[in-house]
Amino acid sequence: MDQAMARRTGGGLIIPEQIMRTGACLLQNFILDQVRQAGGPVFEMSQDAGIKMLVQILKNITQDLDNNKEMQRLIVSVKDKVCTVAVFFQVANQLISEGITWSRVAALFYFASKLVLQALHSGMPEQIASIMHWTLDFLRERLLEWIQEQGGWDGLVNKYNDKFKWLTVAMTIGTCAFFLIRRLANLG
Template sequence: MAACEGNGNADQRIGEALIKEVIEEELREVPAAEEVPPLTPLTNQVQSEQEKKMVLELAKMIRIIGDNVKNNQPLEDAIDGIRRAPGSKWDLFQQVAAKVFEQGITWERIAVLFYVAGRLAVKLVEAHLPQSVREIMQWTVDFFRNNLLSWIREHGGWISSFSELAAASMRTVSGVQLYGVLLIFVAGLALGSLITLKLLPRQ
């Protein structure tokens, strides 16, 4: 139970390291991933082997959960086909991330949020926007700190997530219209990010 000590400080470190691990794991499959600026300065680092082990085990389960939606063609189409959208990128991110949890926070939905952030990072690198990966990382970390960390602490810390995430990784990801929520989430993120591309001067 060491991960729950220190008034939940370990839960913040583990959560931030987990976001980074999930994004970097997705980027390992992309040949151009070396172009991505370092993500390490954006998060707190784990402070023990136990915390590191927890991050790696949680990342494995998130990867399995995410693989259940990875080949959903509407999801891929939403990521690939977005062209433009109005509004602030950060505001849009908050709106669509809140949409994921509009019917409540669960460990499974937290896992999906982290995984989709990783998938979007891959798409941005493939679109030659590696600098935007840091934005995705920062937005996800900020949302985690402001909206999810208290819930995680109140529900026993990351150590309490293993049973639910293990069960979720053994079945098709479910939930209230999860695919629809994912489409909204990814579409919103991609829209906001590609606005940046349109605003950047041509080189």
């Protein structure tokens, strides 16, 4: 494999195909989670711990986008039009117009999930596959090289996981304490 196909970062080979496979799985699971949270049907999601962690990180990053006026304006601008690949790419390009960051990659996934929800609510589920393809095409054409330079999806974990690690630790301790107290109460 030549250097054009894979870059050496962090001691490992980050292969574009791996980034795209993980990106596709992450996109699907993030969208399924957003659909479930919106009261839609519950679908089986990946049980892969890495994908689950990436979905949780994206959710944490995007949790405030429901209140972001600019993001909501972009979503409404698409809602008023027939969503085509050209319209999708126009909005996606606006999302990264000031540079690529993990927050903007997360915003792209959020945007795609909102389009999927609109398609479901509008009775046009056939658009879902198109939205997924457009998102992955944009990821491949505009974001892949940047993600590769960051060390692949591990770069997202490395940047944000420490911020959420203590929250996870606190939740785990709280859950353990709850079950311990409950168990002790049942013994008495």
